[in-house]
Amino acid sequence: AEEVNLYSYRQQSLLQPLTDAFTEETGIKVNVVHAAKGLAEKIKAAGENNPADLVLTVDIGRLEEVRAAGLFEAVNSPVIDEVVPAHLRHPDNLWFALTTRARVVYAHKDRVKEGELNSLKDLADPKWEGRICTRSGKHVYNIGLIASVIAEDGEVAAETWLKGLKANLARKPQGNDRAQAKAIFEGQCDLAIANRYYMGKMFYNTKSPEQQEWAEQIRVVYLDQDIGGRGQHINISGAGLLKTAKNKDNAIKLLEFLVGEKAQGLYATANYEEPVRTGIKTDEFIESLGDFKADRISLQEVADQRAAAARLVDRVGYDM
Amino acid sequence: MSTTANSTSSFSLARLRFDPWVWLALAIAALAIIPIATILMLSWADNQEIWQHLLDTVFWIYVKNTLLLCLGVAVFTSLMGTGAAWLVTRFNFPLKSVLVWALLLPLAVPSYILAFVITDQLEYAGFVQKTLRTLFGWQTARDYWFPEIRSIQGAIAVLSLVLYPYVYLLARAAFVEQAAQLFEMSRCLGKSQTQSFFKVALPLARPAIVVGVTLALMETINEYGTVEFFAVPTLTAGIFDVWLNMSSLSAAAQIALMLVSFSILLLGLERYSRNAGKFYKLTGQSPAMFAEPLSGFKAWLATALCLLPISLGFILPITVLTNYALRNLDQGLDQYLNSAWNSFSLAIMAALLTTVLGLLLAYGVRLSKSNKMRSIAEAATLGYAIPGAVLAVGILYPLGLFDNTVDRLMKAWFDYPTGLLLTGTGGALVLAYSLRFIALSYRTLDASLTKITPEMDDASRILGSRSGKTLWRIHLPLIRPSVLTAMLLVFVDTMKELPITLILRPFNFDTLSTQVWDLASLEQLEQSALAALTILLAGIIPVIIMSRNIGSSERRPQGQ
Amino acid sequence: MSIVLRKVNHFYGEQQALKDVSIEVSDNQIVALLGPSGCGKTTLLRLIAGLERLQSGELYLQDSLVAAPQQAIHLAPEQRAIGMMFQDYALFPHMSVRKNIEYGLRKQQDLATRRGWIEESLDNMGMQGLLERFPHTLSGGQQQRVALLRALAPEPSTLLLDEPFSALDEHLRQQVREETLDVLKKTNTPAVMVTHDPLEAMFIADKIVVMEKGGIVQNASPQEIYNNPKNAFVAALFGPSNRFEADVEDNKVHTPLGHFPANGVDNQQRAEIIVRAKDIVVHQLENSDQIEATVISVHAMGNETHFRLQLSNMPERVIHARMRDHWQASTGTKVWLSVNGDAAFVFPKASL
């Protein structure tokens, strides 16, 4: 039977609607292994017999890991070339983004005045002392964020900034992004750093209605929007094709499907991420959060600073 | 004072030549050492720069946290485990017959789930603080003091709650098997119950208790999810940071080896404790410890003391999860059933295989009477201290090599490619679980075997039974409770196991814990409550089976 | 009174191990418990020590009631100040010989003063240099001596010993026994001692309690027990003997070994007759007044000679006789036996 095999860092519940749609459209069966880490090693260990065709990830770091191991091969697809902008792609097309994910600031609607916070830099301003919450500095999302600051301003400036941010923390970094929203709701802090799509997830959460309240308290602040500013930092979810793939044609079909209109629409409405494809109708609530200008820095450059970012977090003692 | 100086001093292949059991044990040990050896090879790189960075910044904090965590867990698990075991062995009090096995239940709770539930209840927005606020009219967190939940203390509490059953199980087995006569003797010599406990019962059970604590600590140092949840960076956090964020698998392997050496230290302590108290029951036929009835306040205090860890470690999470599960019943039932089936069958296979391997290993060590052989076997169990994801990598490479070699040979000789024989199927999972959890089965069974006086072997062999038959007819029946214990531990731990399953599973393969993870990692644990609940409930079954068996073996020596 | 036991019964499940046992041990008396294996000796000691709960009856120690199920009294073993030595020693396997023996010493003080005694006693009992050894590296007899010393060390106010010398050879046994008696006498400690050796019991005990099947058969001084046994069982305790049954006629019993006075057993009643082997005299010269027999086997037993004989008038029966002298008779030799008229013990047959 026609099939394609996927190693995915993206959770099954998010991926399944997409693969189901793909199978329905093409008749190609999609087999998946989901994992949190170690897939690169799994591919390496299997050598020639590696059964996987594609790797899907939810951030740039994991993509880089596989690429650095030399396991990806370039994807030559006019479809993808057309849809995915260059800064969201590896220079040699070894990987590319499927969606972007803005890492924004959640601010309490009342306790933080509109316009009071504008840029990432502002988070280091002593006036926020004891008012900011974040998750661990070592989380991939924050590593990506810090790496982007290093890529943008250099390590020295980044360190000063991170120290400032650390000094403003209301509590030791802990929990996940949603937990930061909750902390704002509970009054432990007024600002938090989190991915924007969580707003959608909380807002539409019928199983745990209390999360809707959390979301309602929050105003999303896009950073560095002023003209000449770097733009809002984004991370990506992405994919790459493995050198040892056995079903290359199907794999490319799947990739093209994933950047296609239908899949991109699903990403936007089911997971509230920003599609890489332009002109996709997104969710109403997300739309109500407003539009933003995204950082145009090459993600490869950001990814290159991840190790430096991790060390910076240690040096600053961000998590301690 | 080496007690078996005559027999343990020499280890030579010549002596082993005739004993296939010892060779079998050696082979099992070799198999189990492979992942650690692989990690050792992976660590073969110069990471001076990373180490310099770590030493300059967070390394000592990692170490301090790891040690504090271990210290706390050691203290609490040994207190709770030993205390509860002694209470239920020595006394009768209300509900005891239920508490005896219920005390094991927290074992079935994955620590990250307990962490989630406890935090959920105790943090600022949780039930407890909310109630306090309404009661006392406090407004914000600044109006009152409440212990920080996401702290090392919290991590210690949660880990101790799920890990104390290791100590409880082993301590209880030790107390039950202990010759009641020695305790009686102590009292005849004028020592009170309490004194007799500390001077006779406890020292005699010490090797078993130390084994329990050692297991709990090995599990603590490899723990990642929970400590991350409590925002306590330990060496494990360091491993993943170095591996994933600094992209240095070799440096990660090096830190992992530090954990291994730390557990070598633990095992050294254990060995010391055992050698210092190396003894056997001097006679095989003394009645078991009998229970004395408690009355009045003391009786209810005993009940309450036993109920405390059960309530926090099991009843609380199961209540919370049931609550969630009822709200989320619309999850895909098919997928749930499929995962449940996978989990159960894997756990049963792993429990059987691991117990058999552990038993053969322990018996081989016993037969060899050699301290070197014992060291080899212990080395084989070190993998337990390594975080699962790292161990999985250590298993992946050799398995891949094996698969590819077989494939190549089969292709060359028979033109029949076998592909990924193990890594492509559930075979790798069962094998990996066994290699990881052999520590559990080996240590449990070994602790139990050493309590059988060698004279039993002597008597059996004089009566014409070979080693194998002796194992079957003498040792197995005598250590049956421990065999069941080993199976239970592996079963429950396999049900909970996540990192290895995630990495080694074949395509489209889910277990209950991967299903829990799928949603939990999306920060929606509530929605996978049914799967989580099943993991917990699955723990009850073997616990009950086992309690019956321990119970019956306890009744037997008591006669009447 | 040091120990008073009143009307004690004990059951293990269905099985009755003690039947209506009453015993008194007065201060500094040494009592030997004698009886066949399984008759309840160990059980009795365990009850006195408080290791088994009394099921019925009463137990006084030093004149105070320490156990009485009716009144729900049960003093814990550690509060009875009793020393006990178990039949299978129950040495603490995790302690050295020294630690084992010192275990019962209550205070640091005791320890200091008793150290010397411990070392000396070990020496006297032939166990030099074993102080730091662990129990499982000791031979059986060495373990037994350690167990004995452990029981003696705390100078208990009453001592219970369960076959304390059984694993020792003659020599050592004598030595250890004397050592033990010395200690008991010096400290005026009453003791109850189980032994299998009737001679030993006679040698050391002020009083011998003979038990059978859970009950007490006779409780008297060694002399009394030896000379006036209460029944056939007791009479046969001391060395090999021959047992006959016969009906009493004319106040006499007729046995293959001769006619003996019925000793108070009524005419027509069935009687048991015990003739101890040592009371039979074997003659090598024919004497028609005596009983003809043929030698089956002769065993030199140290300073005695043991005969197994076949009576000519009752060939199916083996007779045991024991002579002090050395004989070199071979199998098949004819001999002639005589028995003193008062050497036979006659009892009414116990109706079972």
Added chain:
Amino acid sequence: MSIVLRKVNHFYGEQQALKDVSIEVSDNQIVALLGPSGCGKTTLLRLIAGLERLQSGELYLQDSLVAAPQQAIHLAPEQRAIGMMFQDYALFPHMSVRKNIEYGLRKQQDLATRRGWIEESLDNMGMQGLLERFPHTLSGGQQQRVALLRALAPEPSTLLLDEPFSALDEHLRQQVREETLDVLKKTNTPAVMVTHDPLEAMFIADKIVVMEKGGIVQNASPQEIYNNPKNAFVAALFGPSNRFEADVEDNKVHTPLGHFPANGVDNQQRAEIIVRAKDIVVHQLENSDQIEATVISVHAMGNETHFRLQLSNMPERVIHARMRDHWQASTGTKVWLSVNGDAAFVFPKASL
């Protein structure tokens, strides 16, 4: 030859437990091992059984070499067809009496045929109805009998018994002993039996091996051992005795009990003299030729009377004497002693 042991030494760590031991047991011989506690008897049995590895020397069973460290030969215990009864029984705690005894029966067939024998033997040994009991519910003596039956049941080609009767009372002991001997003789099974009772050894053994401190002192027939002991230790084995030291003068030794021929010990050499208690005759009438003594204590020991005496010419020394008759002497009575001239055993003093 059933068992041949050649030049065996055994060490536990530093400690030497056996010194250059050689023994031969011929087919259907019963050998008694006699010796003080800790002299290495159990060790010797364990070596023969293969439970300890031979460290030096050679061991043949049924004329084939089964253990020789030089040649790296060590036959596993289960292949030696040896039966062994352990000093502390080593019953399997999880098996009933029946299961314990049947354990060694190899085939189902054996089982069927031996069932009857097992039940009968239990009956004969006074253990009716205990077949389904577990070991820990048995009394000490009952356990011992089960252990004995377990060793006998598989009809091993050689039997090793470590104090098989020590926990039994006189009566039972005799009964069980005879039962055991019967089995051994019927099946022509050679046996090595450890015992602490020299009389028992004399009674049952074809050969007695006396050990001391790991070495064999004498290895001979019971008669020989009793009448011609090789050294003072052996001479003193059989019952209480008195030991003296003296220098030989004029081929005589002078002791407080009189002058005895030096028996081959050279003049001027130091000699050890053993006079057995039973060889001393106690007289109540003054006789100036005899040795004056004062009674310290008198013990009636069944058919004998044991005296502890103080010699007037050597008041610091206690003398043991044993008379067959019943005496009622009180402490302090003066008595007169005589000893047969040939009753003393004289040996050159062992140079240590």
